[in-house]
Amino acid sequence: MREPHPKRKNYLGIMGWIWGGNYRIERYLYTLHRVTGLGILLFFLVHLCVTTFFRMQQQSWEAAMEILHNPWFKLGEYLVVLAFAYHSLNGLRLIIQELGFGMGKPAPPIYPYRDSLRKSRRWSMALVGTAALIALVFLYDFLVGG
Amino acid sequence: MKNAYLWLAQLVTGILVAVTLGIHMVWMHLDNILSALGIDANEPTSWSSMIQRSRDIVWATLYIALLAFVLYHALYGLRNILFELVQSRGIRRAVTWGILAFGILAFAWGTYVPVILLIK
Numbered sequence: 001m002r003e004p005h006p007k008r009k010n011y012l013g014i015m016g017w018i019w020g021g022n023y024r025i026e027r028y029l030y031t032l033h034r035v036t037g038l039g040i041l042l043f044f045l046v047h048l049c050v051t052t053f054f055r056m057q058q059q060s061w062e063a064a065m066e067i068l069h070n071p072w073f074k075l076g077e078y079l080v081v082l083a084f085a086y087h088s089l090n091g092l093r094l095i096i097q098e099l100g101f102g103m104g105k106p107a108p109p110i111y112p113y114r115d116s117l118r119k120s121r122r123w124s125m126a127l128v129g130t131a132a133l134i135a136l137v138f139l140y141d142f143l144v145g146g
Numbered sequence: 147m148k149n150a151y152l153w154l155a156q157l158v159t160g161i162l163v164a165v166t167l168g169i170h171m172v173w174m175h176l177d178n179i180l181s182a183l184g185i186d187a188n189e190p191t192s193w194s195s196m197i198q199r200s201r202d203i204v205w206a207t208l209y210i211a212l213l214a215f216v217l218y219h220a221l222y223g224l225r226n227i228l229f230e231l232v233q234s235r236g237i238r239r240a241v242t243w244g245i246l247a248f249g250i251l252a253f254a255w256g257t258y259v260p261v262i263l264l265i266k
Contacts (some may be wrong), residue, residue, distance in 0.1 A: 014231070034227065037220070038224070040220070041223075041224060044220065048213075048255075052255060055259060058193045061193050061196065062193055065191050068191075077175075084171060088164040088167075091164070092161075095157050095161070138176065140179070142175065144178050
């Protein structure tokens, strides 16, 4: 194996997305944020092709839509909805926290240590809960035939 | 400093995508709930409904704006991930130019089609 660059000896690459050490829930929210982001990007590229190349003639549009109304594609579309609900709400959390809001006041590092993210954990939980709620609303419409 | 502004633009486009894509998702997927609320989405994936939206300047503007926001937000995010995985300056430059060229092409094509349908 090649020796890692001395400045990057703790570099984990993609493996770090799966396991970076004994981290808290935010670490896994980060992994899920990346995976959902890449998933939505992949869907978006296919979606852009379908909605532009098959849009000029009624026949080709209806043929394409018939394929996409297959239950497996519906399931795939629902996964995109889930990914969007998660990615947008977690993104909102990231924006709020990265701009420094809701982090609490700095405190001296005395055991048991408190990290600032933990103070806003109930907000993380509320966002995950809201994402689940949105997912259920969309699930209802998918099931009744949306 | 340039990177800070590019990152800030990703935050701003993120919020704009959440709003515009939220409208798109609700309109396309919650048609049953919308009709219960008295809003008729008119079977959103049907040809007639799609053409009706295509000829509406508000929908066309919304779609083109969504396309621009999504392309910036997603391709900048992809560039960040790729930059984490490769260290070579040459490859990073190629990634930047490749992504930029792809984004411009996708935006041009994705704008051309709705504009043609709008004026047809």
